[in-house]
Amino acid sequence: HDRLVAVVGVSMALTPLLLLGMQRILNGPLRLHAPKSDRPFDTIDAQTPKVLVAGMGRFGQVVARLLTARHVPFVALEHNPDTVEDLRRFGSQLYYGDPTRPELLRAAGADRIKVFVIAVDDPDTNIKTVRLIRRLYPQATVLARARNRQHAWKLMDLGAEPFREVFASSLELSERVLTSLGLGEAVAKDHVKRFRQHDEELLHRQHLVYDDEAKVIQTSRDARADLMNLFEADIKADVDG
Structure with missing residues (x-):
């Protein structure tokens, strides 16, 4: 089991290199665009919300559900009219609007917002929204969905805190794999x-050199070696103990 833990850990450490290679193969991140609509944007009647959620797809909906359960006032913007109509049937406080429009942010009471949650799935729109908010409301906290490491680095450049959309769930599954194989x-x-x-630290180290592919690859190799040493030390400690 100890050897298996080491193998699984090393495999997980290879992720940055694999993602870098896949992005080159695919020639950039996948971009998803909502259907165009002639419908005018909604008039927003926000009552002193403290949180603004931009993007109400699967990612943003989870955030909104938790805020609702905690009775935390928030305003949500979604640029897909079909999503707006679907969610409104369940009583969601949601408005049809483009979060990259400064006038809509002002109408949503953005000057009083403490936390902006950027959950837009399209990376380009995501970055554009973060850039606008950081320029207009520099004192606010900006938490943003990130498609991958490259996207996360760009968000960090803008002063936003990135949340990689599959990272946490992948770790949860990995933990379940280990326990299913008999590990305590x-x-x-x-x-x-x-x-x-370890990976969060690597993300921040690579952020300093992400425009240099050779250095990104080298930091990934160094991090893989560090992780192997870490797990091997754990195995030795278990054996000696």
Whole structure:
């Protein structure tokens, strides 16, 4: 089991290199665009919200559900009219509008917003929205959905905190794999926690050199070696103990 943990950990560490290669093969990130609509944007009647959620796809909906359950006032903007109509049937406080439009942000009470959640799925629109908000409301906290590491680095350039859309769920699944193979829950949780911390640190180190592909690759190799040493030290400690 200990050897298996090391193998799984090393495989997870290869992710940055694989993602870099896949992006080159695909010639950039996948872009999803909402259907065009002639419908005018909604008139927003926001009552002193503290949170603005831009983008109400699957990612943004989870955030909105939690805020609703906690009775945290928020305003949500969605640029897909079909999504707006579907969610409004369930009582969602949602408006049809483009978050890259300064006048709509002002109408939503953006000057009083403490936290902007940018959950837009299209990377270009996502970046454009973050750039606008950082320019108009520099004191606000901006938490943004990131498609991949490259997208996360661009968000970090703008002063936003990125949240990679599949990273957390992949770690949860990895922990379940380890426990399903007989590893103790506490040990599995600790390994995943270590890996998460390790990868977050790598993300920030690579942010400093992400415009240099050779350096990004080298930091990934160094990080892989560090992770192998970390897990091997854990195995040795278990054996000696």
